[in-house]
Amino acid sequence: MSWQPEIDELKRLESLAHKMGGEENVAKHHSKGKYTVRERVDKLLDTDTFHETGALAGKASYDEDGKVKDFQPANFILGTGRINGRKVVVGADDFTVRGGASDGGIHKKQVYSELMAHELQLPMVRLVDGTGGGGSVKSLNDTSATYVPVNPAWDHVVNNMGKVPVVAAAMGSTAGLGAARVAASHFSIMIEDTSQLFVAGPQVVKYGRGYDVSKEELGGADVHRSSGAVDNIVQSEEEAFEHIRTFLSYLPNNVWELPPYQTTTDRVDRKDEELLSAIPRNRRKPYKIRNILEKVFDRESIFEIGKYYGRGTVTGFARLNGYPVGYLASDPFILGGGLTAESSEKIERFVDLCQTFHVPIVNFVDQPGMVVGVEEEKKGTIRKGVRAISAIYQATVPMIEIILRKVFGVGGAGMINGHGLHQRYAWPSGDWGSLPIEGGVQVAYRRELEASEEPEQLLKSLMDNMEEIRSPFRTAESFGIEEIIDPRDTRPLLCEWIDDAYRLLPQHLGPYSHTMRP
Secondary structure, eight states: OOOHHHHHHHHHHHHHHTTTTOHHHHHHHHHTTOOOHHHHHHHHSOTTOOEEEOTTOEEEEEOTTSOEEEEEEOSEEEEEEEETTEEEEEEEEOTTTGGGOGGGSOHHHHHHHHHHHHHHTOOEEEEEOSOOSSOOGGGHHHHTSOOOOOOTTHHHHHHHHTTSOEEEEEOSEEETHHHHHHHSSSEEEEETTTOEEESSOHHHHHHHHOOOOOHHHHHSHHHHTTTSSOSEEESSHHHHHHHHHHHHHTSOSSTTSOOOOOOOOSOTTOOOGGGGGSSOSSTTOOOOHHHHHHHHSOTTOOEEEOTTSSTTEEEEEEEETTEEEEEEEEOTTTGGGOBOHHHHHHHHHHHHHHHHTTOOEEEEEEEOOBOOSHHHHHTTHHHHHHHHHHHHHHOOSOEEEEEEEEEEHHHHHTTSOTTSOOOEEEOTTOEEESSOHHHHHHHHTHHHHHHOSSHHHHHHHHHHHHHHHTOHHHHHHTTSSSOBOOGGGHHHHHHHHHHHHHHHGGGGOSOOSSOOOO
């Protein structure tokens, strides 16, 4: 009375499912330099840790004895596995079956993957390779009717953004709901020359807008390098998997847990001599902010996010004495590091990410304020800048400010909530005020300069008088700045601060007051 025949049939059906779209489609997929969905899952996860759910879902045909003679699996696989020992949920499209379109699979599997991440409170990883939406119009012939669309699992998609880390990688051409599933994440990736991301593909664009465009021209890496639709662009699938693993290493499994500590051999008291001359004495001369970050954070711990969008602001994760932190920093090579519409959106989203998962923030400030000009006004920079500042003011996660140089105007003032215990340290290169002295003198003494027979000499005299007043030591005398420090002391002081921050973090655990939006 053994059930061995049924077990044998189960194994046979599972083997059919593992053939995916068949030898021809798999070979075609490989010829484009792409891994199959099952190869991707195996390469992403720790060895032999994938536990699949729903492998037998698909479309079967039967012989006259009622036995399955052929089987086409659903083009979406899901399950749990481990990344660096930590359990995650994975949902991945199979492009070899109907090009990843919804009419080639069973959308309940996609819904189930999101529900699984939500209920088990585990990180969600999406490997997107298709449309994932309504599929081909041909499917209407089967139903003999159309329908009012509903985005499958979108309630869980939105809820997961506020509860568990969500990572999405565009592994090929993604359109419609597939593209939306990439964007609806905390961290998204594209692969150079392999991925495209668009609302609708070239044929729909030709019909709707009347012009021809290739997939790369419409939604390739060159388009999205500066669009803000994705965070990081990589060179290969292997690099995409590495970015996924690295991103998740800084975050907890969910909002009820602390970010994970990693043992480090980097010394807390390390003081890099080059920091003493990192900021040029000439205030108009830029410097390389990433070099400063490398000299402060744990060695080889920096992971930059969104390098090509809002380039005047640098964001990412790093570690201090083994503890994860988020960082914000201005890049003075890009419009002096001032706030643009794009960099403001970048700050808002990143601060919300850190707030959601209780990751303390280090803000390296050299902020001349919001970028001015006609183009910036057309982009609504003031509104987007105010949203970024509001995100900083609403954040309750521990935040510290390291003032490297400029702090001017509304933008500079908004880099930390100045009405709380605003822990901050200033380097001797600090320079601050409502307006830069250079421009402020021109405005304040406009009439005198216009009336002067030697306006250049008068301007120089005024500037020389202001030079002493602008000294950060004058500000410190009135406790307008709490501490001016030797730049070489930055790392030891931050390592002391991070100990305090993580001691307080358990009080912050749980969901944020509003769910983070994509």
